[in-house]
Amino acid sequence: MSTNLTKDQIYSQVFIKKMAEHQDHFGMPGSKTDLQLMPLSDYRDMSQRDAFFYVDHNGFLRHQFSGEVMASNAEQIDCLIEVLKKLSNECL
Numbered sequence: 001m002s003t004n005l006t007k008d009q010i011y012s013q014v015f016i017k018k019m020a021e022h023q024d025h026f027g028m029p030g031s032k033t034d035l036q037l038m039p040l041s042d043y044r045d046m047s048q049r050d051a052f053f054y055v056d057h058n059g060f061l062r063h064q065f066s067g068e069v070m071a072s073n074a075e076q077i078d079c080l081i082e083v084l085k086k087l088s089n090e091c092l
Contacts, residue, residue, distance in 0.1 A: 018065075019065070022064070022065050026046055026049060026051035026064075027042070027046055027051075028046065028051060050064055051064060052064055053070065059072075059073075060072050061076075061077055061080075
């Protein structure tokens with residue numbers, strides 16, 4: 001068996017490491033069960049510490065982990081909030 005890693009394997013290893021660092025930095029639970037058991041106060045604190053989203057220096061809402069721009073103005077953020085409210089009704 002070859003010990004040479006493909007680019008995809010290296011990328012996967014780096015991605016997993018970065019995800020673990022992100023979770024550790026923000027105190028994110030390591031599993032779905034841990035998330036379900038997490039006190040709401042801890043989840044709220046994690047959210048308020050920008051664990052999921054932040055506003056960059058240009059005023060764009062970005063996803064904390066990927067850096068992807070999620071919204072460029074308040075109206076777009078309101079649209080996201082509407083979707084999240086609908087999704088909250090679908091969660092158990």
